[in-house]
Amino acid sequence: MRLILISAFLITSQLAFSQEATVVLRDSVKLKAELVFIAENQLHTKSGTLGLSEIYSVSYPNITDVLTNSKLIGQLQKGGVIVYAAGKRVETVSIDDPVTTTPTATTKSQQEKVEEKLKEEDNPLIGSFGLGFGQDYGGIGGRLTILTDQHIGLFASVGYIFAGAGYNFGTNIRFQPEKRNVPTFSIMYGYNAAIQISGAPQFDKIYNGVSIGGGFISKGLNNPKNYWHFELILPFRPSEFDTDFNALSSNSSIRGLQKPWPITISIGYHFCF
Numbered sequence: 001m002r003l004i005l006i007s008a009f010l011i012t013s014q015l016a017f018s019q020e021a022t023v024v025l026r027d028s029v030k031l032k033a034e035l036v037f038i039a040e041n042q043l044h045t046k047s048g049t050l051g052l053s054e055i056y057s058v059s060y061p062n063i064t065d066v067l068t069n070s071k072l073i074g075q076l077q078k079g080g081v082i083v084y085a086a087g088k089r090v091e092t093v094s095i096d097d098p099v100t101t102t103p104t105a106t107t108k109s110q111q112e113k114v115e116e117k118l119k120e121e122d123n124p125l126i127g128s129f130g131l132g133f134g135q136d137y138g139g140i141g142g143r144l145t146i147l148t149d150q151h152i153g154l155f156a157s158v159g160y161i162f163a164g165a166g167y168n169f170g171t172n173i174r175f176q177p178e179k180r181n182v183p184t185f186s187i188m189y190g191y192n193a194a195i196q197i198s199g200a201p202q203f204d205k206i207y208n209g210v211s212i213g214g215g216f217i218s219k220g221l222n223n224p225k226n227y228w229h230f231e232l233i234l235p236f237r238p239s240e241f242d243t244d245f246n247a248l249s250s251n252s253s254i255r256g257l258q259k260p261w262p263i264t265i266s267i268g269y270h271f272c273f
Contacts, residue, residue, distance in 0.1 A: 025056060038075040055076075055081045125272045126273055127272070145172065228267070229268050
């Protein structure tokens with residue numbers, strides 16, 4: 001009898017802290033339930049029980065639910081369930097964290113940390129400044145990128161190539177920008193060919209045209225806001241370049257003239273802001 005009374009007391013105390021949440025099962029079924037406690041890999045709710053192996057995720061509506069249900073959240077995560085609060089994924093919570101609804105100084109500090117983390121995630125990057133070499137850096141130079149959103153960036157660059165100063169401007173599209181390695185596609189207009197002949201500067205010339213590129217962003221482990229950007233670029237060189245190059249190639253007094261590669265390489269390191 002005493003054991004029954006103790007169990008009833010524990011269940012009643014857990015009910016006091018129960019919060020309604022959205023439960024998504026692994027077969028994609030969604031249901032609303034007030035979560036009470038977990039025992040023997042079973043999630044007990046006011047309306048019944050669910051096996052932890054059946055549950056894909058649990059979503060709480062408020063940030064404060066992370067604090068008032070920290071032990072339960074820790075048990076859910078240990079059972080392989082993804083937990084969200086206010087639409088954001090909750091980082092791993094220790095099941096030894098105290099469960100409290102009292103607004104103590106410690107609770108306020110924890111809540112401030114949660115809010116700051118969410119605020120940081122909701123404050124997306126504006127753009128970046130990169131240093132590198134390649135057509136989209138104007139040769140060897142710098143590139144400024146401004147993000148219209150986390151998928152699309154507008155950029156402009158200026159740099160130096162052996163025949164003089166080069167520039168490029170265009171658009172960079174990012175696929176799955178939340179990942180550490182982000183595939184990218186670029187389209188740009190500007191420097192994409194040049195002719196330079198040693199000892200004959202009168203023939204030096206830079207040619208502008210459209211180019212497209214594909215590559216990926218690799219974010220740093222310690223500072224994911226900064227990244228390397230690697231690209232292969234396909235230039236559509238103007239007919240004027242082909243005409244000038246063929247004329248100079250047929251000139252017997254000019255030697256060592258080499259046609260540029262059909263695809264170029266671009267590498268740069270970017271500092272985000």
